[in-house]
Amino acid sequence: xxxxxxxxxxxxxxxxxxxxxxxxxxxxxxxxxxxxxxxxxxxxxxxxxxxxxxxxxxxxxxxxxxxxxxxxxxxxxxxxxxxxxxxxxxxxxxxxxxxxxxxxxxxxxxxxxxxxxxxxxxxxxxxxxxxxxxxxxxxxxxxxxxxxxxxxxxxxxxxxxxxxxxxxxxxxxxxxxxxxxxxxxxxxxxxxxxxxxxxxxxxxxxxxxxxxxxxxxxxxxxxxxxxxxxxxxxxxxxxxxxxxxxxxxxxxxxxxxxxxxxxxxxxxxxxxxxxxxxxxxxxxxxxxxxxxxxxxxxxxxxxxxxxxxxxxxxxxxxxxxxxxxxxxxxxxxxxxxx
Numbered sequence: 001x002x003x004x005x006x007x008x009x010x011x012x013x014x015x016x017x018x019x020x021x022x023x024x025x026x027x028x029x030x031x032x033x034x035x036x037x038x039x040x041x042x043x044x045x046x047x048x049x050x051x052x053x054x055x056x057x058x059x060x061x062x063x064x065x066x067x068x069x070x071x072x073x074x075x076x077x078x079x080x081x082x083x084x085x086x087x088x089x090x091x092x093x094x095x096x097x098x099x100x101x102x103x104x105x106x107x108x109x110x111x112x113x114x115x116x117x118x119x120x121x122x123x124x125x126x127x128x129x130x131x132x133x134x135x136x137x138x139x140x141x142x143x144x145x146x147x148x149x150x151x152x153x154x155x156x157x158x159x160x161x162x163x164x165x166x167x168x169x170x171x172x173x174x175x176x177x178x179x180x181x182x183x184x185x186x187x188x189x190x191x192x193x194x195x196x197x198x199x200x201x202x203x204x205x206x207x208x209x210x211x212x213x214x215x216x217x218x219x220x221x222x223x224x225x226x227x228x229x230x231x232x233x234x235x236x237x238x239x240x241x242x243x244x245x246x247x248x249x250x251x252x253x254x255x256x257x258x259x260x261x262x263x264x265x266x267x268x269x270x271x272x273x274x275x276x277x278x279x280x281x282x283x284x285x286x287x288x289x290x291x292x293x294x295x296x297x298x299x300x301x302x303x304x305x306x307x308x309x310x311x312x313x314x315x316x317x318x319x320x321x322x323x324x325x326x327x328x329x330x331x332x333x334x335x336x337x338x
Contacts, residue, residue, distance in 0.1 A: 080148055080167050080168055082252075083146075083148065083168070084096070086195065087193075087195045088149060088152045088153075088186065088189060089146065089148040089149045089151075089152055089167075090149065091142060091143065093142075094197060095139070095197050095199065095200060096195075096196075096197060096200070097141055097142045097143060098139040098140065098141055098142070098200060098333075098335060099139060099140055099141075099142050099221075099261050099262060099263060100137065100138075100139050100199075101135075101137065101138050101139065101140055101217070101220060101221055101261060102137055103134075103135060103136045103137040104134065104135070104225065105132050105133065105134045105135075105225070106132070106133060106135070106219070106220040106223070106224070106225050106227070107130050107131070107132060107223075107225075107227040108124070108130065108131050108132070108133045108216060108219055108220075108281075108283055108315075109122050109123060109124040109129065109130040109131055109281060109315060110122035110123065110129065110130065110313075110315040111129040111130050112129065113129075114229070115229050115313065115315070117309070117310045117313060118315065119316070119317075121280070121281075121317055122281075122315045122316070122317060123281065124281045124282050125281060125282055128282075130227070131281065131282050131283065133216050133220070133283060135216060135217060135220055135338075136337055136338070137337075138208075138213075138217055138334055138335060138336040138337065138338070139200070139203065139208075139334060139335040139336075140213055140217065140218075140221045140261075140263065140332065140333070140334045140335075141332040141333045141334070142252075142262065142263055142264055143251035143252055143264050143265065143332065144170040144171075144251050144264075144265050144269060144270055144272065144330050144331065144332045145170065145171050145179075145182065145330060145331055145332055145333060146167060146168050146169065146170060146171060146250075146251055147167055147168070147169050147170075147171050148167035148168060149171070149182075150171040150174070150182060153181075153182045153185045153186070156185065157185065168250035168251055169248050169249075169250055169251075170248060170251060170265075170269060170270045170330040171330050171331075172248070172270055172326065172327050172328065172329060172330045173325045173326065173327055173329075174325060174330075175322060175323055175324065175325055176273050176298050176320070176321075176322040176323075176324075177322055179212060179273050179331045180211070180212060180275070182333075183210045183211050183212060183333055184210070186210050186333065187204070187209055187210035187211075190204060190210060191204055200335065203335060203337075204335065206337070207337045208335045208336060208337050209335065209336060209337075210333055210334075210335050211275055211333070211334055211335075211336055212273050212274055212275040212331060212333065212334065213274055213275065213332070213333075213334035213336065214274060214275055214276045214285060214334075214336070214338060215274045215276040215283070215299040215301060215317065216276070216283050216285060217274075217334055217336060217338070218272065218274050218301045218302075218334075219301070219314060219315065221260065221261055221263060221266065222260055222263070222266040222267075222301070222302070222314040223260055223314035223315070224260035224261065228260060228314055229313055229314060229315075230267055230312070230313060230314060231256065231259040231260045231263065231266045231267050231314060232256055232258045232259050232260075233258065236309045236312075239254070240254055240255075240256040240258075240259065240267070241254055241256070241265070241267035241268040241269070241312055242254055242265070242268040242269045242305045243267065243268035243269075243303055243304070243305060243306075243307055243308070243309060243311075243312045244306075244307065244308050244309065245268075245305045245306065246305070246306070247305060248269060248270065248305055248327075249269060249305070251264060251265060251269070252264040252265070254268075254269075260314075265302075266302055266314070267302060267303060267312035267313070267314070268302065268303050268304060268305055268307065268312045269302075269304065269305055269330075270302070270304050270305070270328055270329060270330035270331075271300040271301070271302055271303060271304050271318055271320075271326075271328055271329045271330070272300060272301050272302045272329075272330060272331050272332055273298060273300050273320070273329065273330075273331040274298065274299045274300060274301060275298070276298065276299045277296045277297065277298055277299070278296070278297040278298060278299050278317075278319035285338055296322070297319040297320060297321055297322075298319065298320055298321075298322060299317055299318070299319055300318045300319065300320050300329060301316065301317070301318065302316070303316060303318075304328035304329070305328065306328055307328075
């Protein structure tokens with residue numbers, strides 16, 4: 001499958017095939033990703049992009065739908081089972097939904113001899129198919145960020161929104177900078193509140209920050225230390241992930257007891273922003289913010305509910321422009337010292 005990397009002006013690869021996403025009750029646009037094929041391999045799946053003019057129209061439409069959030073739409077007292085209304089609608093567990101990922105090495109990238117769906121941009125280098133990355137301890141959210149959580153931020157900052165009112169559905173149709181703004185806001189709340197679990201407080205005090213994960217942090221959390229093709233193992237399964245479908249599901253709807261680190265929706269549901277710019281492998285966290293140009297594109301991971309199985313693998317790398325709003329793109333947070 002060859003996708004097209006997309007930004008606000010449309011597709012950047014001439015060879016990509018243009019199709020429309022599967023229809024839903026409300027017409028939507030689909031996410032688009034630029035992924036090169038493995039040399040000498042034909043992967044017979046079509047790409048998904050939108051044209052320059054349709055993108056411009058969609059962005060204009062989204063802007064026209066933005067309305068201020070009111071207390072009538074989302075009260076701070078609204079209860080969602082398993083989530084805390086007194087703690088920013090975060091999960092009601094020991095670490096407010098954050099899961100510790102222990103320090104150590106993991107295998108990054110794809111070996112097409114093992115993963116027949118691998119794309120060329122998942123190759124580590126001309127001489128190596130996969131690489132090893134050593135990461136320090138960090139935390140990552142068990143679930144994708146929800147509408148209810150994002151609305152707490154909007155209410156607190158008096159910001160406008162085009163988000164839907166469905167509380168436990170992942171937040172979508174927000175830009176990459178807006179996701180970062182939410183992360184910085186939650187960072188402030190956790191540092192100042194007595195509700196913050198002590199291990200998280202100590203980690204933040206030692207240099208941790210609430211942020212989008214790097215793509216290496218995301219991939220390690222998704223595949224674990226045993227180089228899984230999918231978060232649950234080597235074989236695809238619709239029982240554990242929402243993909244190749246027509247609609248978003250509430251976070252955690254697909255139980256996956258065998259998924260890496262017990263995380264939910266690392267495959268499908270929504271593409272997830274990372275804070276890593278789109279660059280060729282080998283991955284190096286030290287160059288994540290070097291050689292950036294205006295309009296840089298950012299890596300997104302995991303695939304969406306509308307994507308086929310190829311695009312919900314742990315190693316798939318999509319990219320997106322910072323100003324794009326799309327109904328298939330959301331995010332989850334990490335707490336990292338990188």
